Amino acid sequence: MQLALKRSVVRSWRPSDAESLARHANNRKIWINLRDAFPHPYTLHDARDFIRAIRSRSPETTFAITVDDEAVGSLGFVLHHDVERVSAEIGYWLAEPLWGRGIITEALAAVTEYAIQQHALTRIYAVPFAWNAASCRVLEKAGYVLEARLRHSAVKNGELTDQMQYAFIAADHQAVDIT
Numbered sequence: 001m002q003l004a005l006k007r008s009v010v011r012s013w014r015p016s017d018a019e020s021l022a023r024h025a026n027n028r029k030i031w032i033n034l035r036d037a038f039p040h041p042y043t044l045h046d047a048r049d050f051i052r053a054i055r056s057r058s059p060e061t062t063f064a065i066t067v068d069d070e071a072v073g074s075l076g077f078v079l080h081h082d083v084e085r086v087s088a089e090i091g092y093w094l095a096e097p098l099w100g101r102g103i104i105t106e107a108l109a110a111v112t113e114y115a116i117q118q119h120a121l122t123r124i125y126a127v128p129f130a131w132n133a134a135s136c137r138v139l140e141k142a143g144y145v146l147e148a149r150l151r152h153s154a155v156k157n158g159e160l161t162d163q164m165q166y167a168f169i170a171a172d173h174q175a176v177d178i179t
């Protein structure tokens with residue numbers, strides 16, 4: 001998979017991305033905003049394991065965000081099943097030196113569209129921690145709408161926190177046929 005965007009290229013993870021992945025992912029400011037499955041510290045071994053696991057999965061739902069062909073972030077979605085097979089949860093992170101340039105907003109919008117098209121989804125959602133104002137803003141800019149504040153729904157780093165549930169509803173973004 002490859003999506004050539006203005007600010008980045010979103011593409012399949014490659015084994016050769018492991019070193020840049022480990023370097024950029026080894027950041028407490030990233031870890032503090034993600035699920036505990038994301039390791040900290042983040043070693044080269046973790047990076048290799050992650051890339052191996054991602055590459056063995058089908059369908060492919062987690063992608064590298066690259067700038068000048070260097071892997072500088074990750075963006076992926078988890079497809080739901082059974083009656084929720086039209087839904088997916090999306091997540092992402094970007095290397096700290098590149099924050100503030102709109103790279104993730106553009107990539108999120110593109111992968112949201114890709115996921116909806118490829119998997120006939122009607123809804124994609126994300127649940128950033130309430131303290132994560134940057135991620136909430138990114139979701140809003142990419143067309144997601146705040147649906148709920150999930151009070152006391154998660155514990156991170158020993159701290160009980162709320163999550164903000166944002167969703168992108170495909171039907172809200174379809175062009176209106178006026179013919």
Ligand SMILES: CC(C)(COP(=O)(O)OP(=O)(O)OC[C@H]1O[C@@H](n2cnc3c(N)ncnc32)[C@H](O)[C@@H]1OP(=O)(O)O)[C@@H](O)C(=O)NCCC(=O)NCCS
Pocket residue numbers: 029030031033034091092093094095098099100101102103104105106126127128129132133134135137138
């Ligand atoms: C969340 C994250 C991906 C955002 O990356 P980014 O490069 O800053 O994103 P963008 O540049 O596309 O947009 C950031 C927006 O948030 C705003 N923002 C940044 N910090 C903010 C803050 N503390 N309060 C309010 N808004 C903030 C920016 O001003 C910008 O909005 P604007 O374009 O209207 O000015 C990045 O900080 C990250 O990887 N964080 C750690 C992992 C994470 O939180 N992942 C998401 C889990 S749900």
